[in-house]
Amino acid sequence: MFEGYYKKSRSERLQILRDYAGLTDAELAILNHEGALPFETANHMVENMISTFQVPLGLGLNMVVNGKKYAVPMATEEPSVIAAMSSASKLIAQSGGLKATSSGRLMVGQMAVYGVLNFERAKQTIIEHQTFLLDVANAAYPSLLKRGGGARELIVREVETTEEKIFVVHLHVETLEAMGANMINTMVEALCPDIERLTGGTAEMKILSNLTDQATATATCTIPTNLLFTKNRSGEEVRDRIVRAFAFSDADIYRAATHNKGIMNGIDAVLLAFGNDVRSIEASAHAFTARDGRYRPMSRWSVNARGDLVGELTLPMPVATVGGSIAISPLATLAKKIAKVENAEELAMLAVSVGLAQNLAALKALVTEGIQRGHMTLQAKSTAISAGAKGEEIERVAEKMLETGQINLSEAKKIIEEER
Numbered sequence: 001m002f003e004g005y006y007k008k009s010r011s012e013r014l015q016i017l018r019d020y021a022g023l024t025d026a027e028l029a030i031l032n033h034e035g036a037l038p039f040e041t042a043n044h045m046v047e048n049m050i051s052t053f054q055v056p057l058g059l060g061l062n063m064v065v066n067g068k069k070y071a072v073p074m075a076t077e078e079p080s081v082i083a084a085m086s087s088a089s090k091l092i093a094q095s096g097g098l099k100a101t102s103s104g105r106l107m108v109g110q111m112a113v114y115g116v117l118n119f120e121r122a123k124q125t126i127i128e129h130q131t132f133l134l135d136v137a138n139a140a141y142p143s144l145l146k147r148g149g150g151a152r153e154l155i156v157r158e159v160e161t162t163e164e165k166i167f168v169v170h171l172h173v174e175t176l177e178a179m180g181a182n183m184i185n186t187m188v189e190a191l192c193p194d195i196e197r198l199t200g201g202t203a204e205m206k207i208l209s210n211l212t213d214q215a216t217a218t219a220t221c222t223i224p225t226n227l228l229f230t231k232n233r234s235g236e237e238v239r240d241r242i243v244r245a246f247a248f249s250d251a252d253i254y255r256a257a258t259h260n261k262g263i264m265n266g267i268d269a270v271l272l273a274f275g276n277d278v279r280s281i282e283a284s285a286h287a288f289t290a291r292d293g294r295y296r297p298m299s300r301w302s303v304n305a306r307g308d309l310v311g312e313l314t315l316p317m318p319v320a321t322v323g324g325s326i327a328i329s330p331l332a333t334l335a336k337k338i339a340k341v342e343n344a345e346e347l348a349m350l351a352v353s354v355g356l357a358q359n360l361a362a363l364k365a366l367v368t369e370g371i372q373r374g375h376m377t378l379q380a381k382s383t384a385i386s387a388g389a390k391g392e393e394i395e396r397v398a399e400k401m402l403e404t405g406q407i408n409l410s411e412a413k414k415i416i417e418e419e420r
């Protein structure tokens with residue numbers, strides 16, 4: 001039934017799909033609804049394209065990083081993420097905003113060379129021929145060199161499996177505004193014949209590494225306790241509870257995974273809105289966090305000598321403002337303009353700042369009123385919408401469900417019926 005599906009036009013694909021899945025005309029109309037990404041463009045982006053998928057795009061507000069104010073486009077389906085980011089950013093802005101730095105942006109390519117007999121000699125040979133090898137890599141992608149980027153250094157590592165020792169060569173590349181996957185893969189493939197000749201081994205695996213530890217960004221914030229108090233707790237107590245929540249994550253992988261998921265809620269939302277490869281950033285962040293062999297919380301919360309709460313987050317941020325599908329995605333192009341982000345380095349610092357703000361919002365809520373109150377308010381609204389509530393009805397239905405604590409589809413439908 002799906003034979004040659006990729007060769008068919010989109011409308012032919014929909015006809016086939018209609019028969020296959022028994023779609024109604026109304027359901028076909030949903031698939032035919034064209035969003036900000038034109039079908040024509042989407043059709044060139046993936047195989048077997050039938051429609052485009054949308055998630056809400058909102059603005060995370062109140063963010064101040066290195067003295068600059070940002071309205072941050074965030075694409076996410078999770079109801080509380082943008083609200084939480086905006087409220088934590090407001091708190092941080094009152095304390096002077098976030099400070100962010102970047103380590104620079106070198107991406108990593110890997111070559112795994114098997115069958116090398118003398119590792120020391122092979123290592124020496126690679127180091128001696130470094131300039132020549134970098135020239136070979138750069139010659140494989142001359143346009144990058146012309147724009148001021150290019151291959152910068154080679155590092156040699158030894159990796160031991162249960163079977164053998166692998167001679168691993170890393171190529172560090174400055175990819176400028178791109179994430180650079182194609183650039184790096186082209187370069188490492190071009191380098192292989194020379195690496196094999198110089199080491200006497202066979203380069204079986206050549207591909208970029210998603211652990212981009214040469215391209216990190218760090219965000220920090222310092223919040224005095226007089227900004228942390230809640231209705232029932234002093235600022236000191238909230239601060240100490242947040243630090244204890246961090247210590248719990250640091251000691252327990254079950255909690256660390258959730259702590260980190262909350263950080264990535266913000267980072268993924270920003271980078272999805274910027275048309276970036278979110279899987280690469282996720283892979284990089286989790287691997288970096290476990291780089292010494294133990295999975296840890298990505299951020300760190302402590303108390304400084306003045307008694308303020310201090311938050312810090314360092315993560316690899318292989319982000320891009322060009323390349324991939326960024327230029328052909330109208331919303332991704334707009335995101336840069338809306339956020340007034342000048343370049344990839346600034347985007348990396350902004351994303352990590354959002355991650356830290358998101359983490360503060362979650363921890364503060366968790367150790368005080370609990371996460372459910374805020375979550376449920378937004379959850380109630382989405383449930384009301386799913387049940388068919390429209391316009392002002394949405395708020396009213398949500399409020400009624402919150403009053404009774406019954407937040408589910410059938411309750412929402414019952415309230416809508418009563419209202420109408």
Ligand code: MEV
Nearest residue numbers: 258259261262362363371
């Ligand atoms: C929910 O998406 C994220 C949180 O679970 C994060 C956390 O627990 O730190 C609230």
